[in-house]
Amino acid sequence: MHTAERPTPAAEGAERIWDVVAAMIADALLVAGGAVRGVGIASAGPIDRLGGTVSPINIPSWRGFPVRDRVSAVVPGAPVELGGDGVCMALGEHWLGAGRGARFLLGMVVSTGVGGGLVLNGAPYPGRTGNAGHVGHVVVDQAGARCACGGRGCVETVASGPSMVRWARDNGWSAPRGAGAKELAEAAVAGNALALAAFRRGATALAAMIASVGAVCDLDLVVVGGGVAKSGRLLFDPLRAALADYARLDFLAGLRVVPAQLGGAAGLVGAARLVGPG
Missing domain, CATH: 3.30.420.40 (ATPase, nucleotide binding domain)
Structure with missing residues (x-):
């Protein structure tokens, strides 16, 4: 599994944060080197799973941020699934970890x-x-x-x-x-x-x-x-x-x-x- 991390510029506004996320997606697409089966997003919450928006308490500028639509625009044709980070943690441990x-x-x-x-x-x-x-x-x-x-x-x-x-x-x-x-x-x-x-x-x-x-x-x-x-x-x-x-x-x-x-x-x-x- 390829992983990458970047600091979150939480104090620099919604679009600056998105620029960092978009750059990481672009890097991941280069590593994947082919068709993308799908994209999963684990976000701090609260989230709106149906609306595709996130409102992380520790990132005030992302209140109601349309992260699913933004990711879909960067990875056209691939299904994009949004989950809360806690739900995704539980699901990951249930699938391949202690659960x-x-x-x-x-x-x-x-x-x-x-x-x-x-x-x-x-x-x-x-x-x-x-x-x-x-x-x-x-x-x-x-x-x-x-x-x-x-x-x-x-x-x-x-x-x-x-x-x-x-x-x-x-x-x-x-x-x-x-x-x-x-x-x-x-x-x-x-x-x-x-x-x-x-x-x-x-x-x-x-x-x-x-x-x-x-x-x-x-x-x-x-x-x-x-x-x-x-x-x-x-x-x-x-x-x-x-x-x-x-x-x-x-x-x-x-x-x-x-x-x-x-x-x-x-x-x-x-x-x-x-x-x-x-």
Whole structure:
């Protein structure tokens, strides 16, 4: 699989961002060297799957951006499928990663935010608009902090990397300017009590959300990826312990939480799967 990355010039306006995307598509077409079977797009959301537009929260200039039509114009004749990045992550892990064989799966990314997607009865479930599985905005604290979405107490405000770092700093963790989840994990490994508490707090919030989504969707597997998940047992041990306390219904007894296997490629693999197998 050929991959390429470019920085997103989020502050430079909608058309400048599109120019970067279009240049990457042109490079990919040169590598493909022939007819294109189809194009899959995995985008941060919210998205409008039917309308073909995207409105990533972290890219304000792309509110309602018609990405599917723009891509179709660059790759004429090829079908273009649009999916949310969480749905595509879940689909990628279900197809070629840690979720192979699962029938009812939640795929999650815990990084600068918390995202997710669902595979139900073996098939991706995008929902009415393409945003089903947007689990970062499940409320876990009714009196909690305001979220970037405008709501309050979303799990993202507790369990994302920046949220855990912010909580640790607010409670006295001394760290260099610019320290993030990686440095927080290093401090936790070294035994820093505040860093360990930040991971426990974030993991407990994730467990509360997973128990709720598991009860609604009758899940059998949760696959967790993203930068924070790279901390390994620092996240997964308290998450599993808290989940055992929250998910007490008999039909949730077999619900497992496992690390993702495809890393940053999961969304790309899932986007390719949107176009079709093979």
